[in-house]
Amino acid sequence: MSTSTTTVRQQVLVLYLDTSALDSRVVGWARYDGTGTTRPTTGDSDEPPYGTGVAALEDGWRLFQAAQLVPPYPGTEHETSFLKHEFFFEKLVSGG
Amino acid sequence: MSTTRQLLNSVEVARFVAHGFLRLDGIVPREMNEEAFGVFAAGLPSVPYGTPVPKAFPEGSFARRLVELPAVAGALESLVGPDPTVDHHFVHTREPREGSAQPLHADAVIDLRTDAFDVQLMYYPQEVTAEMGGTLIVPGSHLRRTNESDTGRYQNLRGQTRLTCPAGTVVLLHHGIWHGGRRNDSDTVRHMYKIRFNPTVPQVRLWDTADLDAPAVRKELERGFPWYEQATGRLEILNRIRLWRALSGDPAFDIEYWATRIANRPAAPRSQA
Numbered sequence: 553m554s555t556s557t558t559t560v561r562q563q564v565l566v567l568y569l570d571t572s573a574l575d576s577r578v579v580g581w582a583r584y585d586g587t588g589t590t591r592p593t594t595g596d597s598d599e600p601p602y603g604t605g606v607a608a609l610e611d612g613w614r615l616f617q618a619a620q621l622v623p624p625y626p627g628t629e630h631e632t633s634f635l636k637h638e639f640f641f642e643k644l645v646s647g648g
Numbered sequence: 649m650s651t652t653r654q655l656l657n658s659v660e661v662a663r664f665v666a667h668g669f670l671r672l673d674g675i676v677p678r679e680m681n682e683e684a685f686g687v688f689a690a691g692l693p694s695v696p697y698g699t700p701v702p703k704a705f706p707e708g709s710f711a712r713r714l715v716e717l718p719a720v721a722g723a724l725e726s727l728v729g730p731d732p733t734v735d736h737h738f739v740h741t742r743e744p745r746e747g748s749a750q751p752l753h754a755d756a757v758i759d760l761r762t763d764a765f766d767v768q769l770m771y772y773p774q775e776v777t778a779e780m781g782g783t784l785i786v787p788g789s790h791l792r793r794t795n796e797s798d799t800g801r802y803q804n805l806r807g808q809t810r811l812t813c814p815a816g817t818v819v820l821l822h823h824g825i826w827h828g829g830r831r832n833d834s835d836t837v838r839h840m841y842k843i844r845f846n847p848t849v850p851q852v853r854l855w856d857t858a859d860l861d862a863p864a865v866r867k868e869l870e871r872g873f874p875w876y877e878q879a880t881g882r883l884e885i886l887n888r889i890r891l892w893r894a895l896s897g898d899p900a901f902d903i904e905y906w907a908t909r910i911a912n913r914p915a916a917p918r919s920q921a
Contacts, residue, residue: 566801570878579875582803594749594803595784595810595830632792632883635802 561586561647565613567605569637572621574605580635587647605639613641654722655856658896661726662868665891668790668822670727675719676771676816683710684773688739688839697735698846704734711737711843714771714818723820724845726855727767732845735766740840742781742832750828751800752784755844758795759823763894764851765790766823771841775815780838781830782811783819788873790824791887799826806874852897860896870903882906 568580578600583592602608609615617640624631656664664670687710695704705712715721724732755768776782786808810830811819821827823844832838859865869888872881889907893899902908 568802568805568875568877578806579877580802580805582801591747592803593831594752594800594828595781595808596749597804598808598810600804600806630883630886632880632887633794634792634799636877636880 559647560644563587563643563645565601565608565641565643567600567602567608567639567641568635569605569639572619572637574609574615574618574639576637577604578602587645608641613643615639615641653725654718655854656723656726657856658859659862659864659868661855661895662865662892664727664820664822665888665895666868666871667787668825669785669787670723670820671813672719672723672818672820674814674816675717675818676714676773678816680710680713681773681815684771684841685839688741688773688841692737692739695734695737698733699735700731700733701845704737711841714841715769715843717818720769720818724767724769727765727820727851728845728847729849729851729854731848732767733848734843735846736842736844738842740829740842742829742838742840744832744835744837746781746832749781749784749831751797752786752802752826752828753797753799754790754794754824754826756796756823758793760793762890764847766847767845768821768823768825769841769843769845770819770821771843772811772813772817772819773815773839773841774836776811776813776817776838777834778810778812779834780812780836781832781834782813782838783840784828784830785809785811785819785821786826786875788871788876788884789826790822791884791891792824792826794826802826808875851895853895857896866903 563586564584566582567578570577570579581600585592602611619636619638660670692711701715705715715724770783786805869892870885876884885903886906889901889903893901
């Protein structure tokens, strides 16, 4: 099977924001690299790659998923759990 | 064995309630740190779930001497009370040049208790440098209801602490804290010995409460952390108010009137006295 030299691979950036607004402050982040050239992992940096979600757009990342606003189940309004404002970005990179 | 009791004060316990952990840097004597490697290499005897400390760790054993160090014993008594039981202990080893880190997680199954908590002791017998990885801890994450490694997607959070410490450091953690063993990029094997303690008494005013009404207590409890979302951060403080009410035995304790205000139900029927 031949492999196209124009194969495109996905780099994924996940940003967790202060509010549900894309221009709010980054509070958490994760990266996954479909090119296999880097292996980001837990606890490997103290400073986020961007200050806001919009700053990632300005740098060429494409937003492909945002967390929905889901009201709490009745009776659980005061409980805290996962981070709520999760935004997935991608960059498509040419690879071999 | 020292008979000096080194109980925590209210400000320190409030800091634990806010952060979810307490660091005791370099408090284990050098001779014990050196001894630890042989103890770990020989293997630790298993301890059945729910074993009282004196039975789990016989007099003179390494673990018994560790938990009876005055600073450790005093902090444990302040948090879980006298005579806790042990349900788990284990030596975690991270080999040199390990390729990946543990996912961010809380230990055990999701724990719904609001008026009790277990404390986990982590002991580091050697200096931990940044290159060696150390333990990642997310301050203020312990009251979130998440199950084990479901938080693994979060690689980094603002304000996370990437533990580097001198030899002989002990960290005491609330059972719910988000943490993980970081990747070891050094040539040195890294050891961490963990013991989990369960309280056997109500965790109410177990510490030195002379400063219970000090303004610094409230300051600790209203602390925010850089990774908190704006709205959820307020809920974190509300949940701390509830925990502090349980620990202090003061059902009226509040911060910014938040808990009192939302409990105000003037239309609710009054009980007939």
